[in-house]
Amino acid sequence: MNDFTYHNPTKVEFGKDKEKKIGLYIKEANIKKVLLVYGMGSIKKNGLYDNVIDSLNEHGISYEELDGVVSNPLLSRVNDGIKMAKEKNIEAILAVGGGSVADSAKAIAAGAVYDGDVWDFFTNKVQISQALPVFTVMTLGATASEMNGNSVVMNDETMQKYSIASVFVNPRVSVVNPQLMATVSKAYLAYSAVDIIAHSIEVYFTATDHPHFNSRIVESIIKTVIQTTEVLLENPNDYDARAEFAWVAIQALNGLTPAGTEGGNFPNHMIEHSLSALYNVAHGAGLAVVIPAWMKWHKNQNIKQYERFAKEIFNEDNADKGIELLESWFAKIGAPVTLESAKIPREGIKGLAINANGTANMWGMGEDYSVDTIIEILEKA
Amino acid sequence: MNDFTYHNPTKVEFGKDKEKKIGLYIKEANIKKVLLVYGMGSIKKNGLYDNVIDSLNEHGISYEELDGVVSNPLLSRVNDGIKMAKEKNIEAILAVGGGSVADSAKAIAAGAVYDGDVWDFFTNKVQISQALPVFTVMTLGATASEMNGNSVVMNDETMQKYSIASVFVNPRVSVVNPQLMATVSKAYLAYSAVDIIAHSIEVYFTATDHPHFNSRIVESIIKTVIQTTEVLLENPNDYDARAEFAWVAIQALNGLTPAGTEGGNFPNHMIEHSLSALYNVAHGAGLAVVIPAWMKWHKNQNIKQYERFAKEIFNEDNADKGIELLESWFAKIGAPVTLESAKIPREGIKGLAINANGTANMWGMGEDYSVDTIIEILEKA
Numbered sequence: 001m002n003d004f005t006y007h008n009p010t011k012v013e014f015g016k017d018k019e020k021k022i023g024l025y026i027k028e029a030n031i032k033k034v035l036l037v038y039g040m041g042s043i044k045k046n047g048l049y050d051n052v053i054d055s056l057n058e059h060g061i062s063y064e065e066l067d068g069v070v071s072n073p074l075l076s077r078v079n080d081g082i083k084m085a086k087e088k089n090i091e092a093i094l095a096v097g098g099g100s101v102a103d104s105a106k107a108i109a110a111g112a113v114y115d116g117d118v119w120d121f122f123t124n125k126v127q128i129s130q131a132l133p134v135f136t137v138m139t140l141g142a143t144a145s146e147m148n149g150n151s152v153v154m155n156d157e158t159m160q161k162y163s164i165a166s167v168f169v170n171p172r173v174s175v176v177n178p179q180l181m182a183t184v185s186k187a188y189l190a191y192s193a194v195d196i197i198a199h200s201i202e203v204y205f206t207a208t209d210h211p212h213f214n215s216r217i218v219e220s221i222i223k224t225v226i227q228t229t230e231v232l233l234e235n236p237n238d239y240d241a242r243a244e245f246a247w248v249a250i251q252a253l254n255g256l257t258p259a260g261t262e263g264g265n266f267p268n269h270m271i272e273h274s275l276s277a278l279y280n281v282a283h284g285a286g287l288a289v290v291i292p293a294w295m296k297w298h299k300n301q302n303i304k305q306y307e308r309f310a311k312e313i314f315n316e317d318n319a320d321k322g323i324e325l326l327e328s329w330f331a332k333i334g335a336p337v338t339l340e341s342a343k344i345p346r347e348g349i350k351g352l353a354i355n356a357n358g359t360a361n362m363w364g365m366g367e368d369y370s371v372d373t374i375i376e377i378l379e380k381a
Numbered sequence: 382m383n384d385f386t387y388h389n390p391t392k393v394e395f396g397k398d399k400e401k402k403i404g405l406y407i408k409e410a411n412i413k414k415v416l417l418v419y420g421m422g423s424i425k426k427n428g429l430y431d432n433v434i435d436s437l438n439e440h441g442i443s444y445e446e447l448d449g450v451v452s453n454p455l456l457s458r459v460n461d462g463i464k465m466a467k468e469k470n471i472e473a474i475l476a477v478g479g480g481s482v483a484d485s486a487k488a489i490a491a492g493a494v495y496d497g498d499v500w501d502f503f504t505n506k507v508q509i510s511q512a513l514p515v516f517t518v519m520t521l522g523a524t525a526s527e528m529n530g531n532s533v534v535m536n537d538e539t540m541q542k543y544s545i546a547s548v549f550v551n552p553r554v555s556v557v558n559p560q561l562m563a564t565v566s567k568a569y570l571a572y573s574a575v576d577i578i579a580h581s582i583e584v585y586f587t588a589t590d591h592p593h594f595n596s597r598i599v600e601s602i603i604k605t606v607i608q609t610t611e612v613l614l615e616n617p618n619d620y621d622a623r624a625e626f627a628w629v630a631i632q633a634l635n636g637l638t639p640a641g642t643e644g645g646n647f648p649n650h651m652i653e654h655s656l657s658a659l660y661n662v663a664h665g666a667g668l669a670v671v672i673p674a675w676m677k678w679h680k681n682q683n684i685k686q687y688e689r690f691a692k693e694i695f696n697e698d699n700a701d702k703g704i705e706l707l708e709s710w711f712a713k714i715g716a717p718v719t720l721e722s723a724k725i726p727r728e729g730i731k732g733l734a735i736n737a738n739g740t741a742n743m744w745g746m747g748e749d750y751s752v753d754t755i756i757e758i759l760e761k762a
Binding site for chain 1: 382383384385386387388389390391392393394395396397399559592593594597598600601602604605608609620621624625628629632637640641
């Protein structure tokens with residue numbers, strides 16, 4: 001078991017109607033003015049915006065607004081937010097939306113107290129050493145951004161989709177109300193399920209040493225995702241299934257699953273970021289394309305764990321069968337499992353591989369993931 | 382799924398030699414003077430005391446000392462610590478030892494910034510609203526005190542063993558170095574295993590609603606405890622088994638397993654506290670006596686979960702068989718499973734029941750656990 005530091009100070013306020021207390025949570029942190037960050041305005045149609053504003057007003061929190069955050073969130077919009085935060089004496093960032101909104105809020109929070117270019121953090125030029133406090137009200141459970149210090153942002157000038165990881169941008173308080181997630185489309189529910197499974201299996205398969213408990217936690221998450229997704233596709237209003245789905249989404253990427261493992265990394269995410277950067281594919285959809293291909297390519301590097309996966313998740317003895325059943329499950333819930341079904345031309349493979357190799361170098365994985373290797377993987381998709 | 386708040390800000394520094402950095406961790410929190418709390422001096426024999434003192438000196442942290450903390454820690458010694466903390470301008474409490482030392486440190490931390498009697502917190506007369514920061518270096522993995530806000534202390538005047546739970550006394554930083562735990566006796570390893578299993582099953586069996594994920598986490602913990610305990614009884618120096626044991630001990634009582642469950646409580650702990658209070662039995666030994674008896678008495682209140690337990694842990698279909706196998710496993714690892722083997726006379730049952738019923742009333746469980754009911758349970762032991 002490897003040495004590690006586990007530190008996740010985020011307070012999760014989980015349950016019905018908790019967004020109506022967001023003003024109180026912010027006030028308890030002695031904050032008087034926030035930048036409210038959100039997406040394309042759906043929160044105005046479903047009443048969430050009004051509930052959040054009412055709560056801010058009730059507790060005397062003033063606010064500025066930054067809307068228009070898109071999925072695969074853009075650096076340009078992050079920079080708009082940083083400018084506003086600096087000019088308007090913002091004390092904290094409040095994200096209301098899904099993972100992209102939370103990720104943007106974190107980047108703004110770090111950039112608002114830094115004199116240079118926030119992209120310096122994403123290119124590892126500078127380490128984050130402080131940030132404004134971040135609060136979130138989540139409308140989607142998938143990325144676990146609500147309980148981690150990760151942020152993925154796309155530089156819309158260079159088409160690089162890079163990430164940061166720092167406990168300084170862990171949300172202070174995250175509101176997770178499963179009721180707010182009940183209106184997500186079936187397609188996005190499927191993409192979210194794939195994303196959660198992706199977070200779970202990356203280190204599970206790539207670690208050179210994984211304690212038994214870590215494997216068991218990952219399997220517990222995956223079993224619960226499969227089970228609750230199937231319930232929700234039938235009945236989107238099943239509160240308990242929605243709530244479990246939201247909670248395991250958080251557990252999949254809040255630091256618990258890799259603690260004590262050795263040598264794990266995130267190759268599927270590394271490759272997928274290029275799919276969403278170059279073809280604007282939804283992150284979970286891109287992962288559904290990459291994962292089965294990557295597993296087929298990777299399985300012999302850790303065959304025992306692939307056999308374990310097949311046994312624990314699908315009660316099958318054969319590694320190939322486990323991969324095949326995961327791929328069919330992705331297809332069954334409506335996620336694309338080939339480049340074609342994600343509308344990515346095969347001629348694009350080389351460009352994707354070059355872009356992904358850039359991320360591989362950034363993440364210290366360039367040696368294992370050359371352009372040719374990534375081509376080999378994507379050709380299986 | 383029930384609403385809940387999850388907040389565990391403790392930073393766990395897990396791994397080899399990390400106790401040699403304790404001075405650094407304290408310095409990073411801008412603390413200059415600590416009260417060093419420890420037990421009966423074994424840390425002076427094995428070099429841990431010297432390593433801690435060296436690290437404090439290296440980072441310019443001055444210290445006062447409070448030794449003599451015993452298992453089933455005493456209120457009188459806590460009060461000695463509070464007095465010292467107040468008189469000597471102590472800024473933080475550093476616990477070096479097992480659960481009883483950590484629990485004492487937390488009570489001192491809360492009492493040091495309170496004008497009244499610290500016992501007020503234990504009797505729910507007053508809520509904890511602040512505390513000195515707590516740091517720990519653990520020598521035993523069992524209680525999870527290193528990553529929660531719980532403290533159990535025995536009032537040596539009234540013989541009441543009561544507890545507090547507050548995030549204000551969650552340790553700031555806990556050092557968990559499995560190497561420091563390798564010298565624990567086989568008996569205490571067994572008691573620790575029982576304690577971890579007890580923490581896991583209390584809510585698992587008593588909740589009126591338990592999400593699938595919670596059950597899976599609990600089963601993951603129990604399977605890992607059984608597996609690693611058996612390795613450690615054979616080979617106490619197996620680092621990986623020791624490390625996994627220490628980490629799942631933490632997961633069993635850091636707030637993860639009950640999150641989202643409804644209606645759970647801690648009847649085995651409630652009854653056991655009387656065994657250790659009145660007969661000075663080790664906590665884990667007392668639990669090994671209480672748990673099988675309680676399960677036999679309780680099983681029909683939640684038979685499906687007992688069947689699930691039998692299936693998941695022992696691959697058996699029958700609830701009674703699951704209880705029987707857990708009881709034999711306790712016996713096999715050397716824990717007492719009857720009052721006799723714990724050297725508690727059967728004539729003591731009534732006194733134990735009266736004492737435990739006092740705790741039951743304190744914990745809001747008086748209705749389910751009358752004196753007669755507790756007698757009925759203990760008669761099965």
